Amino acid sequence: MGVLIRPLLLSFVLFCLFQTPALAVKKSYIVYMGGHSTVLEPSFADFKARTSSHYELLGSLLGSPQKAQDAIFYSYQRYINGFAANLEEGEAAEIAKDPNVVSVFLNQGRKLHTTRSWDFMGLERNGAIPADSAWNIAKFGENTIIGNFDTGVWPESESFNDEGMGPIPSKWRGVCQSENNDGVRCNRKLIGVRYFSKGYAAFAANHNIQLNASTFTARDHDGHGTHTLSTAGGSFVPGANVLGYGNGTAKGGSPKARVAAYKVCWPPVDGGECFDADIMAAIDAAIADGVDVMSLSLGSGPQEFFGDAIALATFHAIKNGITVVTSAGNDGPGPGTVTNIAPWMFTVGASTMDRDFTSYVSLGNKMHFKGASLSATALPSDKLFPLISAADAKAANASTDDALLCQAGTLDPTKVKGKILACIRGVNPRVDKGYQAYLAGAVGLILANNVSDGNGILADAHLLPASHIGYTDGQHVLAYIRSTKNPVASLTPVMTQLDTKPAPIMASFSSVGPNLVEPAILKPDITAPGVSVMAAYSEAVSPTNIEFDKRRVPFNSISGTSMSCPHVSGIVGLIKSVHPSWSPAAIKSAIMTTAKTRDNNMQPIRDSSNLKATPIDYGAGHVQPNRAMDPGLVYDLTVDDYYNFLCARGYNETLIRLFSDQPYECPKSFRLENFNYPSITVPNLIANPVTVTRTVTNVGSANGGAYKVSVKEPAGVMVSVEPTSLDFKSIGEKKSFKATFKLKTSSKIEDFVFGQLVWSDGKHVVRSPIAVSSTGDQIKIS
Ligand SMILES: *[C@@H]1O[C@H](CO)[C@@H](O)[C@H](O)[C@H]1NC(C)=O
Ligand SMILES: *[C@@H]1O[C@H](CO)[C@@H](O)[C@H](O)[C@H]1NC(C)=O
Numbered sequence: 001m002g003v004l005i006r007p008l009l010l011s012f013v014l015f016c017l018f019q020t021p022a023l024a025v026k027k028s029y030i031v032y033m034g035g036h037s038t039v040l041e042p043s044f045a046d047f048k049a050r051t052s053s054h055y056e057l058l059g060s061l062l063g064s065p066q067k068a069q070d071a072i073f074y075s076y077q078r079y080i081n082g083f084a085a086n087l088e089e090g091e092a093a094e095i096a097k098d099p100n101v102v103s104v105f106l107n108q109g110r111k112l113h114t115t116r117s118w119d120f121m122g123l124e125r126n127g128a129i130p131a132d133s134a135w136n137i138a139k140f141g142e143n144t145i146i147g148n149f150d151t152g153v154w155p156e157s158e159s160f161n162d163e164g165m166g167p168i169p170s171k172w173r174g175v176c177q178s179e180n181n182d183g184v185r186c187n188r189k190l191i192g193v194r195y196f197s198k199g200y201a202a203f204a205a206n207h208n209i210q211l212n213a214s215t216f217t218a219r220d221h222d223g224h225g226t227h228t229l230s231t232a233g234g235s236f237v238p239g240a241n242v243l244g245y246g247n248g249t250a251k252g253g254s255p256k257a258r259v260a261a262y263k264v265c266w267p268p269v270d271g272g273e274c275f276d277a278d279i280m281a282a283i284d285a286a287i288a289d290g291v292d293v294m295s296l297s298l299g300s301g302p303q304e305f306f307g308d309a310i311a312l313a314t315f316h317a318i319k320n321g322i323t324v325v326t327s328a329g330n331d332g333p334g335p336g337t338v339t340n341i342a343p344w345m346f347t348v349g350a351s352t353m354d355r356d357f358t359s360y361v362s363l364g365n366k367m368h369f370k371g372a373s374l375s376a377t378a379l380p381s382d383k384l385f386p387l388i389s390a391a392d393a394k395a396a397n398a399s400t401d402d403a404l405l406c407q408a409g410t411l412d413p414t415k416v417k418g419k420i421l422a423c424i425r426g427v428n429p430r431v432d433k434g435y436q437a438y439l440a441g442a443v444g445l446i447l448a449n450n451v452s453d454g455n456g457i458l459a460d461a462h463l464l465p466a467s468h469i470g471y472t473d474g475q476h477v478l479a480y481i482r483s484t485k486n487p488v489a490s491l492t493p494v495m496t497q498l499d500t501k502p503a504p505i506m507a508s509f510s511s512v513g514p515n516l517v518e519p520a521i522l523k524p525d526i527t528a529p530g531v532s533v534m535a536a537y538s539e540a541v542s543p544t545n546i547e548f549d550k551r552r553v554p555f556n557s558i559s560g561t562s563m564s565c566p567h568v569s570g571i572v573g574l575i576k577s578v579h580p581s582w583s584p585a586a587i588k589s590a591i592m593t594t595a596k597t598r599d600n601n602m603q604p605i606r607d608s609s610n611l612k613a614t615p616i617d618y619g620a621g622h623v624q625p626n627r628a629m630d631p632g633l634v635y636d637l638t639v640d641d642y643y644n645f646l647c648a649r650g651y652n653e654t655l656i657r658l659f660s661d662q663p664y665e666c667p668k669s670f671r672l673e674n675f676n677y678p679s680i681t682v683p684n685l686i687a688n689p690v691t692v693t694r695t696v697t698n699v700g701s702a703n704g705g706a707y708k709v710s711v712k713e714p715a716g717v718m719v720s721v722e723p724t725s726l727d728f729k730s731i732g733e734k735k736s737f738k739a740t741f742k743l744k745t746s747s748k749i750e751d752f753v754f755g756q757l758v759w760s761d762g763k764h765v766v767r768s769p770i771a772v773s774s775t776g777d778q779i780k781i782s
């Protein structure tokens with residue numbers, strides 16, 4: 001009997017041995033250990049010791065330091081302490097128990113979220129630069145260093161020419177990482193490039209996705225990174241245009257800043273493009289390199305701060321005095337869509353400027369609609385063509401709904417040929433709809449918003465003559481098609497229109513509050529131009545990013561909060577040039593409290609459905625760079641204030657250690673209401689009054705100033721401020737005040753209501769938005 005059992009047992013054991021590795025799926029994780037203990041100038045030996053300690057820590061779990069070395073693909077050794085490694089789920093759970101490890105999370109993929117805009121913001125006037133322009137005051141952002149975390153850079157772009165630039169600032173410690181003969185060269189403008197692909201590659205390998213390793217360079221094969229980097233800090237380039245439209249001098253917000261590209265975003269795999277392990281490594285490197293401003297036009301859904309790699313990594317930047325500017329996301333206009341919501345981030349929404357690229361649609365029934373377009377080709381403007389709805393042009397094997405959206409393979413070319421095709425926005429990209437119309441033989445495209453997009457329209461470089469119109473106008477087009485046997489339409493050639501009104505209008509795609517993680521912090525913080533922005537582009541791709549499209553453009557017009565974010569990064573660069581000692585919070589406060597909430601008709605800023613927009617859409621309002629240089633007062637914050645904020649949100653000492661290098665003792669008395677943010681949100685005002693404390697620092701006149709308060713109360717809310725005047729004697733002096741909020745009646749406020757609190761000395765106007773609700777704290781996610 002024994003003899004029989006033994007071979008059976010042995011084969012069972014072998015079965016298990018051979019099956020285990022195949023069953024245990026590895027995933028890439030970030031093992032986060034907080035910060036490194038502060039050493040002023042860490043030596044090479046220090047870095048080596050830090051990495052060895054990571055090998056030892058993981059090695060003790062995996063059985064040998066060699067196994068750990070194989071598993072670890074990043075050892076974060078400068079500011080961020082921790083590593084990224086391929087681990088089995090059980091191993092990840094086990095390492096999380098180590099007392100040196102503060103948290104372990106999956107290497108998650110994020111998504112990526114141009115130059116009339118500076119004229120619109122008053123930095124120039126019809127090409128001339130007025131004396132009070134922040135550009136003059138800040139010497140065009142001379143010598144600030146802006147780091148951009150994106151798809152890399154097209155280094156040959158004229159926007160990165162270094163004509164007239166002095167030597168590279170001596171504090172710069174970055175490199176120009178150029179391998180594989182892809183020829184990325186740096187100069188005195190583009191002073192550094194690095195690329196980070198290990199987290200991306202690890203994710204792809206664990207999902208059995210084949211990647212082309214020869215494309216791992218800092219060169220931009222997408223266009224997004226070149227566009228955002230040149231928006232923040234591009235040099236002056238006369239005669240820039242997109243396919244002939246919008247001709248003028250292109251330039252970034254800080255035209256004389258130095259720029260550095262950190263490539264962390266790659267062609268999408270499973271919906272992720274920019275992976276946390278890479279973003280963390282890039283931010284760690286950029287702090288050490290010496291950047292002054294970080295610009296991140298990427299993100300994913302809102303996340304609690306301790307589980308969010310970008311929130312954790314950027315906190316290290318803030319501790320080192322670096323301002324971090326992020327995009328709010330393109331998931332609007334539905335509520336609660338805003339992302340990058342940590343209070344140390346500067347979160348930017350998107351709105352229009354006063355320039356339109358216009359193509360009019362005319363119908364056979366004499367109706368006319370203003371649409372947006374950047375099509376390079378045009379139809380004869382007075383000629384009517386047959387018009388067909390994409391639903392009526394559906395292929396036999398396609399559904400009406402898919403055809404109406406002009407998705408691939410849904411259109412019948414025999415029905416479309418020679419006609420103007422009407423498609424509805426949604427699901428597939430707008431330029432893809434143009435491509436499908438082109439493939440089916442259409443002569444033109446009318447692209448209409450569906451109801452969720454309202455009336456916000458965007459100019460795209462379609463492959464055929466096209467016009468993008470709003471929802472209401474689109475309904476008229478469809479009704480006209482239904483009303484007649486032989487519908488006809490025409491499209492006018494594209495015109496560049498300036499000084500259009502009203503502007504700004506909030507973009508329909510711009511993600512909006514409330515802040516689902518911490519409703520007491522208003523997000524987004526600000527809005528800036530993000531619709532049809534013209535800036536430099538990669539010449540590795542076409543303006544539509546469709547492979548079939550063989551056109552190449554040095555400049556392109558694109559839209560997104562990805563485009564508004566670097567506008568603010570450029571403006572931060574200007575303030576940094578003038579006020580090098582200001583904290584990130586002071587710079588942010590200066591930009592927020594000087595923002596405007598009215599459009600160029602002097603009416604309240606509207607949203608894309610023509611309703612009044614609110615601070616939930618735009619935070620403090622639309623950025624005004626000239627005013628931001630001299631805000632008068634700032635609401636400042638120290639690193640300890642951020643710890644207190646986290647304490648007040650219920651973070652215990654273990655969680656605080658995620659952010660701090662040393663143990664931090666939470667003060668018992670600190671309340672969230674008193675966190676010194678430049679906007680004021682009371683999310684839970686019920687029967688008892690709520691009092692908030694704020695402290696302002698005089699950064700205006702050396703001989704002080706007498707500031708008086710004025711308040712616009714939110715509907716149904718009584719606001720009293722104490723004291724009502726603040727007298728400053730010197731620069732740097734701080735004064736505190738209290739604002740008490742009380743419901744006027746016993747009925748609760750179901751939605752948010754808005755007001756403002758303004759301090760003014762007659763010269764400066766320091767404005768904070770107020771947002772109040774009785775139920776705003778019930779919408780938290782955890
Ligand atoms: C990989 O990318 C390089 C550079 O873009 C290209 O030349 C090459 O053909 C690609 N190889 C494959 C297998 O796709
Ligand atoms: C753009 O403007 C420049 C300078 O005014 C001019 O020389 C150039 O021809 C213009 N280009 C286009 C395409 O309009």
Ligand SMILES: *[C@@H]1O[C@H](CO)[C@@H](O)[C@H](O)[C@H]1NC(C)=O
Nearest residue numbers: 395397398399402408409410
């Ligand atoms: C319909 O058939 C055509 C031709 O076979 C094909 O190319 C297309 O993808 C199909 N469309 C759908 C929606 O299945």
Ligand SMILES: *[C@@H]1O[C@H](CO)[C@@H](O)[C@H](O)[C@H]1NC(C)=O
Nearest residue numbers: 405424425426427450451452
């Ligand atoms: C409208 O657009 C949204 C967002 O792209 C999409 O999810 C939805 O399916 C579209 N609705 C219609 C009726 O096409």
Ligand SMILES: *[C@@H]1O[C@H](CO)[C@@H](O)[C@H](O)[C@H]1NC(C)=O
Nearest residue numbers: 306650651652653654655656
């Ligand atoms: C701190 O909070 C975390 C998350 O809620 C919890 O897992 C942990 O046990 C807490 N630690 C202490 C010391 O209370």
